[in-house]
Amino acid sequence: MTQDSTLKQQILRGVAAQNFALERNQPPPDPSTQTARTRTAAQRRAQIFFGGVLLIALLLSSLLERPARNEPPISPPVAQQQTTTELPFPRLTLAAPEFAPEALRRAVDRPQKSTDALLRGGDFLQFSQFPLATLLGLSVRTILIDPGHGGRDPGAIGLNGTQEKDLVLDIALRLYARLQQHPHYRVLLTRDHDRSLSLRQRVEMANQMQADLFLSLHFNVLPQRSINLVETYYFGTEVTKHTAAIVAKENRGSQITMNEFNTLMAQVGDRLKIQESRLFATAIQRALFAELRQHDPHIIDAGIKSAPFLVLLGLRVPGVLAEISCLSHPPEEERLNSGQYRERIAAALEQGVLDYLDPSWHPDPTVLGDVLDVRSDLN
């Protein structure tokens, strides 16, 4: 066999392998068709364990009291929260037995309060300046990646026709493949192909699949084409002029009624979800910005923000919505059409997820949202 034909054989083998990978390297089966029975026995055991820990912590909390006036509001400015959130304990590990005595020690000499009173007043949720997940030793097992839009809903469309639904799906599949390398986590996707999914279905999927962490991927579109920015949202009730437009866009077609909305709003007091979502958003934002500014030195770090996205509201677990960058910015659209660039974004998101799950990671107190004056430069 000549050198030329050997080379051809190698190349043909490579082409076949690429096509094979394209067909076989599928994400897992559609999560919407799976049910709770897919949960492993270990997860069930973990649930029982966490339930027990929760009960013990409730009883312990009756010995404690923390003056409500010292509590930060649920959604104060991000920097304020972050500067006070130092984590003396490993976060999100199965180390509750180790730090529970520490929490008890801190409570010494505090006036007692009954468990009933704590639960009635929701004081338990105000229990600590530390994330509740840390105190309760809650662990993340299942990560649900949600590529936004899909099917009939293309999401944002760039000047050259690039569609948000395709980009987020591609990045989600890359992120999925990356996170699969970490055997401790079960990684799922809300969709693995181009199909329509309402926000309700996404929320139901997250809750049905017992997801522990929810990451929704989106791209921004701004009237100012010259601007490129990265921002990450977690659920909250504040709405600025800038976020209102984005919230309206992402909440479109939610199929959630006003009554259901009100019920869901009642869950806003879920402090654990908000605390952890805020930290998760910080980790994602920091990792994304660090990566994207290498490609666009002018990209704006719009920070983490809270806003009432319906896809985050219905979740029972920490969740964030990452607006990765601006598809309305033509150079960014050009970059997003590069597979290498999308791979870098997936790597940054992976880093963000791993940072959040890393017990030694501390949020960067400088992650703040810039206030944008949204004016059009289309004309």
Next chain:
Amino acid sequence: MSDPTSTDDLLYMGIDLGTFRSVVATSSGQEAAVLSYVGWPKDFVARRALGKDIVYGAEALDQRQALNLHRPLQGGVLREGTALDEQAVAALIGHLIEVGGGQGRRLRVAVGVPAECLRINKLAMKQAVGAYAEKMIVVSEPFAVAYGLGTLNNAVIIDIGAGTVDFCIMHGTVPDERDQRSLLSAGDAIDQQLYERLRERIPEATVTMNMARQLKETYGFVGTSEKLVKVKLPVSGKMVAYNITDEISHACAYIVPPIIETTMRLIGAADPEYQPRLRNNILLSGGCSQLRGLADYLTRQMEPFEPCRFRCIPDPLNAGARGALALVKDMPEEFFNQL
């Protein structure tokens, strides 16, 4: 390896699905080009006048006033994701297979897609072609061109189409994402530029995007031209002559800077020892590589940085489909069986 003889019902087919023009080449020696347009009659009157339920290619473009016209392969891939566009792509592929003589045959098909086509689009393409073909593979367009030319090592292929400019470095192996790039400013962007410039300079003339494309194809050049471009454009029903040399020149030059920048970046990222060989073997394919003076202009523009040699390949419109055909014909059956 199987024997792709004409007596066998097995037919090998290479397809270059383009934004504007799609080409099919088959192992039985047939080659056909179809404009990537699909149209459905707007109403029963149009259907009756046309005598067809669906119209393809140049005929569809010509009859566009009576049709709901679709150009579903924006950027060379399924764009809209709507049922109608998916239907249009499926119909177009079916038509290409029909004109390639593949109906009722067992087909092995290779389809060329843009270099950095999203995975989801590759899968969508596979699904669309899979309805007709027994086995199929998807390859990047510039790679298909390189394979067809036998340029498997130390070459840069730049395929300049209507929707995308696709780059691929060949270094003796299948190019991966690091070796490939796609730009979205290509032939269509030139048409748009020319259309806008003509509308701005000659507002009294009636110019359409289709006319702008025809003007580009007929008179397009990059750099300097010894001849002035004088054309007649309709003004209030009368044909009036205009000199549009500057408009043509500026519109065609619009795609050059990103091509230079991307070429430099791609070569710059390659192994330094092989960079001189790559710089001396840059091949241009695709419809817009036919812009007069493009290869020389690119060569001159690169001189201040590092001397490079750009060349246009022969028959650039069919090179993608021929390369895809060569690839699918060479593909051993055992490899196909894995798919």
